[in-house]
Amino acid sequence: MYTLKKSLGQHFLRDENICRKIVDALQEQPFNRLLEVGPGGGALTKYLLELPGIDFRAVELDAEKVQFLEATYPALKGKLIHRSFLDIDCPFEQPFTLVGNFPYNISTQILFKVLEWENQVERVIGMFQKEVAQRVAAPPGSKVYGVISVLVQAWYEVQYLFDVPPGCFKPPPKVMSGVIALVPRNEVPDMRSRRDFFLLVKTAFNQRRKTLRNAVKSLFPPEVLTDAIFQQRAEQLSVADFAALTFKMNGKNG
Template identity: 80%
Template sequence: MYTLKKSLGQHFLRDENICRKIVSALQEYPFDRLLEVGPGGGALTKYLLELEGIDFKAVELDMEKVEYLERTYPSIKGKLIHRSFLEIDPPFDQPFTVVGNFPYNISTQILFKVLDWGEQVEAVIGMFQKEVAQRVAAASGNKVYGVMSVLVQAFYRVEYLFDVPPGCFNPPPKVMSGVIRLLPRKDIPVMRSRKAFTLLVKTAFNQRRKTLRNAVRGLFPPEILADEFFNQRAEQLTVEQFAELTFKMNG
């Protein structure tokens, strides 16, 4: 078989019902190209390889798992990228969908990478620690609404699909997991630039207990900061309000 590596955040899915639910959710929106992140022991991969007419690739850092997958599922040969997902370029020239039981220790970095790839990613279905999944899906005013919620929701519509209990994995993690779906927004809020938007959101939440005025003081002219709007805290602002604010930032 293979060994499980804690250093890589490996918790392998073993519940066939959950695998089928993920594949079913994946098929609700058509796609031609699919990238699986961290196939591990292949629980999900074996179903993905059966999808007809799909250009499939998988990225796996662990050489032992690459060899195991090639032995167990011969049809995967030539479709595996033996690298860290965080270091690869988009594996397709055209838009593609991303799926995976994401390694917990890099799951937020995976989302940032997806954001960097922009319009090339047409959908994501991913399994995360439940608290991370909830954070990505949280609405403004929620105590877990933060940087990740705003940056992802500016460009994607987020749906929390279902919980996955620890017993569905080997070894069982100490936390619940959750599966979410990201679909590109057709109405991306108008903003000065992605760079300005990202800077504003990260600065605002960096001191989330302070009023917006104190948290983002260095980014706006004093006359703008005098507005009562800045009496609010970061978690009270919607994604659209953050986007709108970028036009008032220092030049």
């Protein structure tokens, strides 16, 4: 068999009902290419390999799991990428769907990587620590609405699908988990540039207790900061508000 490595945030799914629910959610929209992140012991993988007509690949960092998976599921030969997901190049030339019980220690970095790939990722069905899943899906005004909420929601509609209790994993994590779906938005809000948008959002939430006027004053001309919107705090602004403000920022930042 194989050993579990805490250093890699490994909590392997063992509940077949949850595996099937994830695969059912995945199949609600058609897709041709699929990448699984962190297949681990293959709980989801065995179902994904059965999907007909799919160009399937999986990325796994742990050499022991790669050996186990290739021995247990011969159909995986040539489909496994033995690297960290954070270090790989885009695995397909055309748009693809992403699925996985994401390692909790890199789950937000996985989302930033998805954003880096811009229009390549046509859908994500991912399991996260519940509080991370809630943060990604949070609406403006929520206490957990933050940087990751705004950046992901600028490009994707986020839907919280269902909770996954600790007992569904081996070993059980100390927290609840949650599965979310990301589907590309029909229209991305107009912004001056992705770079300005990222800079503004990160700067605004870096001091979330302050009003925007104090948190982002370095990014705007003084006369712009008199606008009433700057009296609000970052969590009160919508994705569209942040996008619109990028056009009023100082000339090329950085």
